[in-house]
Amino acid sequence: MFSSPLVLQLPPSMQMTDEQFFEFCQVNRDLRIERNTLGEISIMPPTGSESGNRNFNIALQVGVWAEKDGTGICFDSSTGFKLSNGADRSPDVSWMKLERWNSLSSEQQQRFAPICPDFVIELRSPSDNLQPLKDKMAEYMREPGIQLGWLIDRQNRQVYIYRPGLSTECLDNPDTVSGDPVLPGFILNMSKVW
Numbered sequence: 001m002f003s004s005p006l007v008l009q010l011p012p013s014m015q016m017t018d019e020q021f022f023e024f025c026q027v028n029r030d031l032r033i034e035r036n037t038l039g040e041i042s043i044m045p046p047t048g049s050e051s052g053n054r055n056f057n058i059a060l061q062v063g064v065w066a067e068k069d070g071t072g073i074c075f076d077s078s079t080g081f082k083l084s085n086g087a088d089r090s091p092d093v094s095w096m097k098l099e100r101w102n103s104l105s106s107e108q109q110q111r112f113a114p115i116c117p118d119f120v121i122e123l124r125s126p127s128d129n130l131q132p133l134k135d136k137m138a139e140y141m142r143e144p145g146i147q148l149g150w151l152i153d154r155q156n157r158q159v160y161i162y163r164p165g166l167s168t169e170c171l172d173n174p175d176t177v178s179g180d181p182v183l184p185g186f187i188l189n190m191s192k193v194w
Contacts, residue, residue, distance in 0.1 A: 080112035116143035
């Protein structure tokens with residue numbers, strides 16, 4: 001088993017269409033697969049149990065808030081989104097306003113939705129290098145519709161906060177992180193994450 005992403009580079013003659021890539025992911029549904037703008041396919045290893053637990057706790061907190069708030073819906077780490085730059089990405093946790101989600105056709109909702117969520121979270125696993133995650137967050141921030149992103153680095157106990165058009169903010173060992181004003185009233189309790 002590999003501990004860092006396996007990157008497959010396909011020759012131009014073998015590049016997959018969106019339909020073929022979706023089918024490839026469905027056939028390999030036990031793998032976490034992303035595709036960048038160059039058509040390179042990254043196959044991520046399963047997370048370790050501790051990272052999986054921390055990611056679940058993050059998703060649970062966002063999900064409980066979203067149920068009470070009622071203005072949007074949440075997605076887990078196995079959800080693929082087709083970004084406007086051609087990349088197919090799967091944030092660890094994401095949230096989208098209902099009006100944006102409902103603007104998609106039923107077929108678009110059933111595949112990799114051609115839209116970037118309003119809010120994304122990436123959780124750094126022990127095997128992850130930080131820079132590729134920062135690059136992925138910067139990619140999200142160039143997407144239409146994105147409003148907020150958090151990169152949680154457990155190793156260094158830091159949370160990087162991304163907002164389109166603004167400099168990245170880094171919080172050192174915070175007890176909580178606020179989603180205001182994008183996610184009104186949402187506060188992530190970091191005790192379940194660290």
